[in-house]
Structure formats: structure tokens, C-alpha cells
Amino acid sequence: MGRYVLQRLLGMLAVMFVVVTIVFVIVRIAPGDPAAVMLGPDATPQDVAALRGRLGLDRPLLVQYAFFLAQLVRGDLGESIFLNQPVLSAIADRAEPTFFLTLFSILIAAVIAIPIGVLSAYKRGSLFDQSATTLAMLAASVPSFWLGLLLIQFFAVRFGLFPVSGYGGPGASFMTRLSHLVLPAFALGIVSSALILRFTRASMLDVLNDDYVRTARSKGMSEFRVVMKHAFKNALIPVLTVIGLTAALLVSGAVVTETVFGLPGVGSLVVSAVLRRDYPIIQGALLVIAALYVLINFLIDMLYLAVDPRVRY
Incomplete structure (x- = not known):
């Protein structure tokens, strides 16, 4: 190790x-x-x-x-x-909105994609599987900024459930700032869930017909235990990989979404630096984002050790 x-x-x-x-x-x-x-x-x-x-x-x-x-x-x-x-x-100074936006987006994407992907693979060829695959392809083709504008129109302007933009005042509480992140997090999370769903489904299909899964069934284990303990655990490495890559992409790719929702994050800082030709900011932001890419990939590699002990060798 x-x-x-x-x-x-x-x-x-x-x-x-x-x-x-x-x-x-x-x-x-x-x-x-x-x-x-x-x-x-x-x-x-x-x-x-x-x-x-x-x-x-x-x-x-x-x-x-x-x-x-x-x-x-x-x-x-x-x-x-x-x-x-x-x-x-x-x-x-701008890291907090970007960090929590990325974190909540990944959580939303994983909560949506992983259960649907597992169930879709288990019910391969069914109406549920076809519907899930179609919706995943549709979500992957939807621009996050366009989805964000739709969410603003319905849930912020029409129903008034969430703020339209901003991140709260200087003295705003965490819950107030969290309310400003709900819509942008869902805009990014729904789009990001498409790739995670498809990888989860494909990875599960690779292991559901393996010998150890049939052996577990022959021992009389419940289907839930067979699917989640034996199949899903062995299908988790590709899923962790795509989640890590998605998180890294969200760190650098939330620029447009932050601009749409008026979030004072790293993305808006980079946009203003590009417009003003503030080269030190641009250079520093590139290095920080690259470092986050590398760090996230390293953490995913460390998670492999916990998921599959064979990685140690």
C-alpha cells in the first residue's frame, strides 16, 4: 500500500x-x-x-x-x-460558493444517477430501462445554463420558492446561502447525473452475470443483498472514477452557471479577470483548478483501496 x-x-x-x-x-x-x-x-x-x-x-x-x-x-x-x-x-475569498456548489451538485447527481443506474441494469431491456436511458441522453444534451434559466423562471420567479440570484449579504446565515445554491446545484446535478447513470448501468451489466453473483443467488440470498453487496460493490470502481472526473469538471465548468445565478465564486472571478486581462488571476486560477483536478484523482485512487483490496497489489 x-x-x-x-x-x-x-x-x-x-x-x-x-x-x-x-x-x-x-x-x-x-x-x-x-x-x-x-x-x-x-x-x-x-x-x-x-x-x-x-x-x-x-x-x-x-x-x-x-x-x-x-x-x-x-x-x-x-x-x-x-x-x-x-x-x-x-x-x-471566492472559494466558498464554488466549493459548496460543486459538492451539492455531485451529491444530487449521485443520488439521482446511482439508484436509477443500478435498477436500470437489473431490469435490463424493460420499459424502465429504456426510459432511464432516454432521459439520461436527454439530460446529457441539455445545457446547464438553459436548465438554470428554466429553474429560475419556474421556482424563483413564478413560485418564489428560492432566490433568483446572489449569495446573500455579508452577514447571511449558512441556510440563507444554501437556499441560493439549490437551483444552480440542481441545474448542474441533473446534467451531470446523465454520465454517472450510464456508467453505473454499464458497470452493473458487466458484473450481474458473473459466476460469484450466480453463486450468491444459489445460496438463497435475497435479491437486494445479491445486487447491492456482491454486484454493486464490484461495479463501484468505474462509478467512483466517473464521479471524481465529474467533480473535477464541475470545479472548472461552473463558470457559466455561476454567471447565470450571479454567484460570487471562482468562476465569476475568472470571467472578470479575463475581461480585464488580469493575468496573475488567470494564471493562479489555472494552477489552482489543475491542482484540484490532480487532488481529486488522487483521492479517487485512495478510495479504490477501500472498495477493492486487490488494488493494493
Whole structure:
């Protein structure tokens, strides 16, 4: 097990090193002078030169890269040009809505998809199976922002059950802020449930006809125990994989949904940074999102150990 964990940790470090290098290169090879773009057309050459010196863009490329790596080792992602605060602090201030939105979306998707996927595989070829598969394909093709607008129209505007947008005031309670996340979480969760449902169904179909399942039935076990204890547990690894990938995609893909619902999350921060050409924010957000991708994949790998002891070998 120790060797397994060590291999995954070394893999994480290698991936992050590649991501850091790519992010560094992309920002430096982008067309135009980043300092001139950030300051706008009215900036004087002296202002551009001063900003280039502040950002270290006047140094040789290898020196910039070494300085960039040294900053990352210290946990320093730079300072936002327009917010006048450290990038890590700016991202941390916006992390709460994005974190809870992603968490609730995944929970909603899993609660919807896993039971339906298991039952659909168990009733393969039935009307329920065909209906579930059709609805999953339909949900996968629906844009989350369009579904979000529909939810706003019906549950916020027409019935007044939930807030239209925002995240509550500075002193809002957790329950108040939670009420602002219900609609966007359902918009993302319903769309994300389609992929999880299809993977759950396919994985269950692979194991339901295996010998150990027939043996469990021949011993007189109840169908519920056979399906959930023997079949589902052995079909869980692909399901965990797709849930992890979905969570990683939601972290970076909730930009449009956060914009539709006016949530002050990381997505809206990145959108405003792109519009204002705030390169330190864009660069820092890319690194943080990539780090979350890698971390989520690592946690999924660790869950494999709990689900299937054979992974240790």
C-alpha cells in the first residue's frame, strides 16, 4: 500500500510540474505585451515599463521561470493588478460558493444517477430501462445554463420558492446561502447525473452475470443483498472514477452557471479577470483548478483501496 501511495504522489508531482510549465509558457507566448494589454491603450511607455519590471517580465525567460517556481514553492501566486491583493487570497475569498456548489451538485447527481443506474441494469431491456436511458441522453444534451434559466423562471420567479440570484449579504446565515445554491446545484446535478447513470448501468451489466453473483443467488440470498453487496460493490470502481472526473469538471465548468445565478465564486472571478486581462488571476486560477483536478484523482485512487483490496497489489 505504501508503494501504491508513493507512486500516486510522484505522479501528482510530475503532472503539476508539467501544468506549471505549460501555464508559464502560455502566458509568456500570448500575443502582445501582457503589461501593455493590462494597462490599456492609454498607458504611457513609462507605465508599461514599470509594470513589466513589477511583474518581472523584463528578465530573461529562464530567470522568470526560476523565480516563478520559487514563488510557487512559497505558496505565492502573485498579486492581482486590479484587485490589489494576493491572487491566493482573492481565490480563497471566492472559494466558498464554488466549493459548496460543486459538492451539492455531485451529491444530487449521485443520488439521482446511482439508484436509477443500478435498477436500470437489473431490469435490463424493460420499459424502465429504456426510459432511464432516454432521459439520461436527454439530460446529457441539455445545457446547464438553459436548465438554470428554466429553474429560475419556474421556482424563483413564478413560485418564489428560492432566490433568483446572489449569495446573500455579508452577514447571511449558512441556510440563507444554501437556499441560493439549490437551483444552480440542481441545474448542474441533473446534467451531470446523465454520465454517472450510464456508467453505473454499464458497470452493473458487466458484473450481474458473473459466476460469484450466480453463486450468491444459489445460496438463497435475497435479491437486494445479491445486487447491492456482491454486484454493486464490484461495479463501484468505474462509478467512483466517473464521479471524481465529474467533480473535477464541475470545479472548472461552473463558470457559466455561476454567471447565470450571479454567484460570487471562482468562476465569476475568472470571467472578470479575463475581461480585464488580469493575468496573475488567470494564471493562479489555472494552477489552482489543475491542482484540484490532480487532488481529486488522487483521492479517487485512495478510495479504490477501500472498495477493492486487490488494488493494493
